[in-house]
Amino acid sequence: MKIAQVLKNRLFDALWHFFISLKLTFVLLVILGIGAFLGMSYDQTLNFEEFLAKAQDKELFSLFTFFELNDAFHSWWWSLAILLLSANLIACSIERLPRLYFEAVRPRPYLTDRRLLGLSLKKQRYVAHLSEAEELVRKFMPKTISIARTIEGIRYFYKERMLLGRFGVYIVHIALLIVMYSSIYTTQYGVDAHVLVEEGKKTRFINAKGSGGVPYTHDLGFYIGCDDFRLRTFVDNSPMEFESDLFISTEKNEKVLKKTVRVNEPLSYAGFTFYQSSFRPIISERAVTLLINIDGQKTSHNVHLNSEIVLPTKDILIPDKLYDDFAGLGQALRIVKKSPDHKATFFHIFRQHPDFDRTVRADNFDVTLLESDQRYATGLSIGYVPGISIIFSGFLLLLCGLFMCFFMTPTRYFARITKEQEGYLVVVAAQGFRHPHQVRDQFEKKTRAFNALTLESNYE
Amino acid sequence: MNSAIFYNLSTAGYVASLAIFAAHVVDARKLFLRLGVLLVAVSFLVQTGGMVLRWVEAGFLEVSAAERAVGHKIFGWSWFVVFSQHPPWSNLYEIMVYMSWGLILVTLGAELKWRLAWVRQMGLLLALLALGLASLTDPSIKPLVPALKSWWIMIHVISASIAYAAGSIAAFICLLALMQDQKRVSLSRLTGFSLMAMAALLAALGGGLRLLTEQAYFVKLLARASDHIIPVLDLTKENNASFLVPMPGMGWLLLLAIFVHIMVALYLLCGPKNNEDIVAHGFLLAFFFTLLCFFVALYHGFRLSPVELEPAVMHHLSPAGPKFLGFKSHPWSFGLLTLALMIEGFIAWFLLKPSSIRLRLPSVENLEGAAYKAIALAFFLMSIVLITGALWAHYAWGRYWAWDPKETGALAIWIIYAIYLHARRTPGLSGPFSSVLGVIGFFVIIVGFLGVNLGLFADGLHTYGNN
Numbered sequence: 020m021k022i023a024q025v026l027k028n029r030l031f032d033a034l035w036h037f038f039i040s041l042k043l044t045f046v047l048l049v050i051l052g053i054g055a056f057l058g059m060s061y062d063q064t065l066n067f068e069e070f071l072a073k074a075q076d077k078e079l080f081s082l083f084t085f086f087e088l089n090d091a092f093h094s095w096w097w098s099l100a101i102l103l104l105s106a107n108l109i110a111c112s113i114e115r116l117p118r119l120y121f122e123a124v125r126p127r128p129y130l131t132d133r134r135l136l137g138l139s140l141k142k143q144r145y146v147a148h149l150s151e152a153e154e155l156v157r158k159f160m161p162k163t164i165s166i167a168r169t170i171e172g173i174r175y176f177y178k179e180r181m182l183l184g185r186f187g188v189y190i191v192h193i194a195l196l197i198v199m200y201s202s203i204y205t206t207q208y209g210v211d212a213h214v215l216v217e218e219g220k221k222t223r224f225i226n227a228k229g230s231g232g233v234p235y236t237h238d239l240g241f242y243i244g245c246d247d248f249r250l251r252t253f254v255d256n257s258p259m260e261f262e263s264d265l266f267i268s269t270e271k272n273e274k275v276l277k278k279t280v281r282v283n284e285p286l287s288y289a290g291f292t293f294y295q296s297s298f299r300p301i302i303s304e305r306a307v308t309l310l311i312n313i314d315g316q317k318t319s320h321n322v323h324l325n326s327e328i329v330l331p332t333k334d335i336l337i338p339d340k341l342y343d344d345f346a347g348l349g350q351a352l353r354i355v356k357k358s359p360d361h362k363a364t365f366f367h368i369f370r371q372h373p374d375f376d377r378t379v380r381a382d383n384f385d386v387t388l389l390e391s392d393q394r395y396a397t398g399l400s401i402g403y404v405p406g407i408s409i410i411f412s413g414f415l416l417l418l419c420g421l422f423m424c425f426f427m428t429p430t431r432y433f434a435r436i437t438k439e440q441e442g443y444l445v446v447v448a449a450q451g452f453r454h455p456h457q458v459r460d461q462f463e464k465k466t467r468a469f470n471a472l473t474l475e476s477n478y479e
Numbered sequence: 480m481n482s483a484i485f486y487n488l489s490t491a492g493y494v495a496s497l498a499i500f501a502a503h504v505v506d507a508r509k510l511f512l513r514l515g516v517l518l519v520a521v522s523f524l525v526q527t528g529g530m531v532l533r534w535v536e537a538g539f540l541e542v543s544a545a546e547r548a549v550g551h552k553i554f555g556w557s558w559f560v561v562f563s564q565h566p567p568w569s570n571l572y573e574i575m576v577y578m579s580w581g582l583i584l585v586t587l588g589a590e591l592k593w594r595l596a597w598v599r600q601m602g603l604l605l606a607l608l609a610l611g612l613a614s615l616t617d618p619s620i621k622p623l624v625p626a627l628k629s630w631w632i633m634i635h636v637i638s639a640s641i642a643y644a645a646g647s648i649a650a651f652i653c654l655l656a657l658m659q660d661q662k663r664v665s666l667s668r669l670t671g672f673s674l675m676a677m678a679a680l681l682a683a684l685g686g687g688l689r690l691l692t693e694q695a696y697f698v699k700l701l702a703r704a705s706d707h708i709i710p711v712l713d714l715t716k717e718n719n720a721s722f723l724v725p726m727p728g729m730g731w732l733l734l735l736a737i738f739v740h741i742m743v744a745l746y747l748l749c750g751p752k753n754n755e756d757i758v759a760h761g762f763l764l765a766f767f768f769t770l771l772c773f774f775v776a777l778y779h780g781f782r783l784s785p786v787e788l789e790p791a792v793m794h795h796l797s798p799a800g801p802k803f804l805g806f807k808s809h810p811w812s813f814g815l816l817t818l819a820l821m822i823e824g825f826i827a828w829f830l831l832k833p834s835s836i837r838l839r840l841p842s843v844e845n846l847e848g849a850a851y852k853a854i855a856l857a858f859f860l861m862s863i864v865l866i867t868g869a870l871w872a873h874y875a876w877g878r879y880w881a882w883d884p885k886e887t888g889a890l891a892i893w894i895i896y897a898i899y900l901h902a903r904r905t906p907g908l909s910g911p912f913s914s915v916l917g918v919i920g921f922f923v924i925i926v927g928f929l930g931v932n933l934g935l936f937a938d939g940l941h942t943y944g945n946n
Binding site for chain 2: 041042044045048049051052055056058059063092202211258259260261281282283285292293294296345348400401402404407410411414417418421422424425455456
């Protein structure tokens, strides 16, 4: 029984020491770093079948599947590393926080000789009068002195600055735990989906992506519809702004909510948020307006892509491909020309350069692209992110913790005045808990006047 | 007067101050140092003025584009919102100019705080490299895409630029700390590690695994359109992808250079220690191959080497006309090659004249302290980058994190600095080991920042950052 107890204790101790080790933190961070690189190197948007189809090296494929590289950030090893890291963070905090807390709330403020032994930043000077000694201490200590007490004829002074900064690391760790676990909860219970809704149509089924990038269809339980989609473009035809008039309707066709959404201006309903993320032209309903000039006679044609225009010369023109931007020259249209002898060639015309075809292509007619018309489907990203406010609180806490870690220098200042036979002995010391160079420089700066006074001081 | 004039003036100022700092290396009079720092500071102010002017230029362009799109004049608050929404860090050209600005800012800060020799020179060289890369991208101001019309862009990109700059300067300080630390760092280990890092850099700029499997260094084909030289597009590919061709003579040479780097590194790491002659000669051999690669790239860049293609291939390329290679065929890889040359050049100088480098440096402890502060700043700013990116993504796309390559790259940078900060406090891992991590941080920055542009990773949500 005793042996079992000893073994149990030893096992617990070994496990505890394993989890409080800073080296474990180091190893886990290295694994996460390597994981991040692997995740960047393999396309994480593919599901397993797509990944399988795209894999070039079939021999290494079993290795890839074992490490789930198509979904590295939800793989077993990534999850295990996160789990171990969180256990490591919690164990380290439990191990170190109580000691730190008690040391912080019970600072041992008296600069005894024993205390002086443990401090590296310390100086002592003799002065003739008490007032001089007090002046020295005032110059050394920060503005308000926390403790000034006389014990057995020795006056002790103490002040601490930014000691809260010592807890910065723990706040960072707590924030990371909040962010990591809320992210896991969000991934588990949230919905990350996308849907294309054609103008004038509605749907209640959205294309969601589950664990491992596996697509599934999610039933919203209500309808999301698009009354109208508007695209404003710059002169080079790049999108300047796009917006959709969305509505939410019930089974009974009642519109319960209407809103115009744009990028950065979403619509929220029943916990779901609908973001304007993209748009897609409906190819079959793409039309162009062309101006055809044959010997000075201009005729305008409004036609769908891939439809034929028969010219009086018996040539047949087929506008077959519309480019939003062709080699930096803006919107362009490729037109296939079929001659009466059935020879097919093609040429390009540019919306921004109406004279291009007339000046470049020597033919008995020229074509100008006047405009293009398009029916669109609006692309909506749909997010159901339970606990997003907790994640954002974690972010805020993380920033506060990091600020405390890097921009606060927790320091303790000690001083004491002892009456000696020929005057007064002033001893000052400082203890920094971070940024040792900065604390040392500050100490040297603060004790500069001290030195000057000492040089002038004498006991005559 | 436009922003380009300000940028040119500031570039000239940086070049002149670099020359003055070079003079200070030869003649250590304080006058040179003060003059150099003053010139850098003035040039920095000129560049800042140029950025403000570019913001104004972009603002007027946005207002005019918006007025044309809506068909009427805009006034008041709406005018201000449209006018100010296009900060001068919205496309690749502006990002590179802004990166150089961040580098100079951090270099000036380091100069005022620590006065570290060599850091000022390397900071200026990196900033000039960023400006050189900017000159290879399209400098025109184009209206913002809708996703970028967000106030989050301000703090997100500002933090990223300064974080990358602080990380780069910190990495160089870490390298100096390793050079200065004669007690704990052997010359052969330091050189072996440097050669391994350079081999990784050469492999990354060469296209990663593709260089190995196809023994070719693929670059974009160029052609003239109007007065510009632009990459040739392959019309058979989706999204009008650039047409790539292998650069003659470069594939095998790069592979050879990587091989030599690795072999020399392995010899130095596993072979006899601290034979200064072997170390120097081994390194110079590897440096010679990097130099060769650089000259081949220069040859094609200046010569605009013509490329002949099959008529069947020419048929689906745009624009038409003669095709050739140049600097614009591989701006990022060429930039990294220049960077590799700069770093190797400095290490070669150190190996040949170690005392000339070490004499001007403070103690190892001070160097490590300075590196820690720079990395702490980079880590704090990277946290802001990740957080603001998540907030922005949540409000713009509905997901705060999408494991997009660029955001994962930012996370990787954050993780490497977290490793550094923990290593510094771990017994046995502080000192030279943490300095090595600081140097690795620079390579992680390169991969995270340029990985997508180098074609190492898939495109993601940040592809609008491409040219």
